[in-house]
Amino acid sequence: MNHKNECLPNFLVVGAQKAGTTTLFNILNQHHQVFIPVAKELHFFDTPEKFAKGSAYYSSLFAGTGDAKAIGEITPSYLFYPEIPERIFNTLGHEVKIIMLLRNPADRAISHFKMEFSRRNEKRSFPEAILEGIKGMKNGLNNNPNTNYLDRGFYSKQIKNYFKFFSPEKILIIIFEEDFIKQRDETVKRIFNFLGVDEETVQTNITERSACNYRSNRVGHILDNLGEFPVFHERITRFRYFNSHLLPLFKKWNEIPFPNTFAMEKMKSTFLIDLYYISIKELEGLIGRDLSEWYIKI
Numbered sequence: 001m002n003h004k005n006e007c008l009p010n011f012l013v014v015g016a017q018k019a020g021t022t023t024l025f026n027i028l029n030q031h032h033q034v035f036i037p038v039a040k041e042l043h044f045f046d047t048p049e050k051f052a053k054g055s056a057y058y059s060s061l062f063a064g065t066g067d068a069k070a071i072g073e074i075t076p077s078y079l080f081y082p083e084i085p086e087r088i089f090n091t092l093g094h095e096v097k098i099i100m101l102l103r104n105p106a107d108r109a110i111s112h113f114k115m116e117f118s119r120r121n122e123k124r125s126f127p128e129a130i131l132e133g134i135k136g137m138k139n140g141l142n143n144n145p146n147t148n149y150l151d152r153g154f155y156s157k158q159i160k161n162y163f164k165f166f167s168p169e170k171i172l173i174i175i176f177e178e179d180f181i182k183q184r185d186e187t188v189k190r191i192f193n194f195l196g197v198d199e200e201t202v203q204t205n206i207t208e209r210s211a212c213n214y215r216s217n218r219v220g221h222i223l224d225n226l227g228e229f230p231v232f233h234e235r236i237t238r239f240r241y242f243n244s245h246l247l248p249l250f251k252k253w254n255e256i257p258f259p260n261t262f263a264m265e266k267m268k269s270t271f272l273i274d275l276y277y278i279s280i281k282e283l284e285g286l287i288g289r290d291l292s293e294w295y296i297k298i
Helices: 021-028 054-060 084-092 105-118 126-139 155-163 176-181 184-195 217-224 230-235 240-254 261-287
Strands: 011-015 070-074 097-102 171-175
Touching: 011 021, 011 084, 021 070, 021 097, 021 184, 084 155, 097 155, 097 176, 097 184, 105 126, 105 261, 126 261, 155 171, 155 261, 171 176, 171 184, 176 184
Parallel strands: 011 070, 011 097, 097 171
Antiparallel strands: none
């Protein structure tokens, strides 16, 4: 609960991973009545060492909120772990507002794999990773959540965990494809209304960069963050030609295609959609939305 002299969040964006949460972070950061810490993901509720420090430590992460009406954080993994809703309830109470962004679970799994592969955390092919994930689920194995791409897409059971502690009116569910891609401006207004802040004009045409497969991760990191290196910022990036022509060429040279992209799409259409079908149908009933685009095979 909110204790005296503690500034705790009144809203959380809990996921899902690879469903537009970084874009939402950049949008909310523009609103003068919204406060989000500089670090997008605090991982307070899903990191035992941090959670053990208690609400006083958590409150310290929200210093400098000023006159903000909506104070919150965005950690996509909060949706996945079943113990998180109760921890949130016990720390922030039943009035905290919860935002969830949900993406086609098959597409989410593919995007998750690409991210881990580009980070060199994944050595398996996509089919190998998916088949091992299926075997792990059947055998009840506790697979590495960072590289088990399937479990995070079973949204219905994850949302049920939140409904145990929070009323539906305290939970705003955004469908990535329909709401966040096709109707972003209207959806951002819904989010502002849900948070109780003014319908302020903000830039919504923000693109979340897709995971890239680099020849060299180190070179990719440097090229993506040149402005953070003073020597480059002062002597090189001030030249317009470098920014507009040379830098994009260097980045393009360092990017290589993901292997087996055909296999990813093939597995999506022949296997992943069937895997998630029952969960998606259950989700439709839970949230009262038509999600047939997620399971109709073209």
